[in-house]
Amino acid sequence: MLTSDVENFPGYPTGIGGPEMMIHMREQAERFGLEVQDKNVEKVDFSERPFRVWVEGEEHRSEAVIICTGAEAIWLGVEGEDAQKGRGISTCATCDGAFFREQEVIVVGGGDSAMEEATFLTRFASKVTIVHRHDVFKASKVMYERAVNHPKIEIKTHRKIKSWLSNDEGLSGAVLEDPRDGSEEEISCTGAFIAIGHKPMTGFLQGELEMDGSGYILHSEHTMTSVPGVFAAGDVVDTRYRQAITAAGMGCEAAMDAEKWLEDQH
Ligand SMILES: Cc1cc2nc3c(=O)[nH]c(=O)nc-3n(C[C@H](O)[C@H](O)[C@H](O)COP(=O)(O)OP(=O)(O)OC[C@H]3O[C@@H](n4cnc5c(N)ncnc54)[C@H](O)[C@@H]3O)c2cc1C
Known part of the structure; x- marks a missing residue:
């Protein structure tokens, strides 16, 4: 959302504006029934399932969570x-x-x-x-x-x-x-x-997951974190590549891992 031109995301031969690309991604996901709430997660409780996630005062419960809150450049x-x-x-x-x-x-x-x-x-x-x-x-x-x-x-x-x-x-x-x-x-x-440097957006997790010394979430197996059922993808775990395409690719991995993990629970 902060950049004007994205020239290196596949599928856009003449480049695309950052905000426009975000609208495309959102509309595509919504076409498959995704509901988006433009709100902030304030805190979480991953100590038992269903997990609890507080979104601007409202409590949500979920069997699986994917965290992709990114990292802010300093x-x-x-x-x-x-x-x-x-x-x-x-x-x-x-x-x-x-x-x-x-x-x-x-x-x-x-x-x-x-x-x-x-x-x-x-x-x-x-x-x-x-x-x-x-x-x-x-x-x-x-x-x-x-x-x-x-x-x-x-x-x-x-x-x-x-x-x-x-x-x-x-x-x-x-x-x-x-x-x-x-x-x-x-x-x-x-x-x-x-x-x-960059600052991963993990303050709201209050140490519920294992992180490195800088606050980046650590994977334990594929995209799963130290808490089974909680997954993480994109810049919030990535200290190396930090590109839109690598974040999108890892997001896909996390979605597939979460789906498989949920299936295995039954
Ligand atoms: C100025 C700039 C230009 C860039 N240009 C390019 C480029 O040309 N090509 C390229 O490949 N990459 C580019 N990048 C890098 C690219 O934007 C990132 O690698 C990519 O966006 C990471 O995706 P992500 O989904 O992991 O995180 P993000 O895109 O950062 O998304 C994280 C989202 O989580 C939200 N969030 C954070 N905390 C909370 C919370 N507590 N509750 C709810 N939501 C929360 C944020 O508001 C944000 O919407 C650029 C980055 C910047 C800053």
């Missing part, structure tokens, strides 16, 4: 960001990199994701500047070296983004600040990629 939250989200500023180079052919872009972060995004973006951008708050990188040595040795990549350490600059055509640059002495510099860019 944004910087600095001035000028909201206006450019999903336009000049993205959190996914695989998705949006090709929109920045022969343009100057910034990648923010110091981990493997930032190095990977920066290296990937060199296929399209004329110049990639990695901006990192420290001079120590969390990225693995091999990923860091691949980035640092690339002729199109410049790395600026001890810099954080203070604000984003834009003009009538969109993003135009960033104000960088040196956290050690507060000094500032401006650099130009028409695209920026924030690669400082």
Whole structure:
């Protein structure tokens, strides 16, 4: 829902708008009798079956549950960001990199994701500047070296983004600040990629399922979680691929696993 153009989902040879694709998926599922409630799940109780799920105060009961609440990219939250989200500023180079052919872009972060995004973006951008708050990188040595040795990549350490600059055509640059002495510099860019991590949307589960240290749900067998009858799919378990097609594929797996598991109960 946050992106304008999706160019890499199969079946759309000329691309499709993100919200439009969501409407298509929803209408297709509703044609088979799916009921959708646009409401938030607040808490769950998976201690016995039927499972209990509280949706904005109303209690629902179910023999099986599939969780696919996704993961939110972490944004910087600095001035000028909201206006450019999903336009000049993205959190996914695989998705949006090709929109920045022969343009100057910034990648923010110091981990493997930032190095990977920066290296990937060199296929399209004329110049990639990695901006990192420290001079120590969390990225693995091999990923860091691949980035640092690339002729199109410049790395600026001890810099954080203070604000984003834009003009009538969109993003135009960033104000960088040196956290050690507060000094500032401006650099130009028409695209920026924030690669400082993702937060899985699992707070409402309150530890009812096994998760990794970052809150991603762990599978125990195929798409089933640590609680038999509770399944999980998509970005809420996926720390690696995070694409619409991979989430949809895993959603299909979870639906088939849930159906088979329900059949086996009788
Ligand atoms: C800006 C942007 C651009 C992208 N572009 C592309 C692209 O071009 N191609 C591509 O393949 N991928 C793209 N992606 C990645 C893709 O969107 C995700 O990989 C995919 O949407 C993951 O699907 P999902 O169903 O797991 O989670 P999501 O699509 O995130 O869906 C999770 C849903 O659960 C809901 N939810 C969360 N918590 C609760 C709760 N407590 N109760 C009820 N509902 C809840 C959320 O509101 C949301 O509707 C992009 C992502 C972003 C952010």
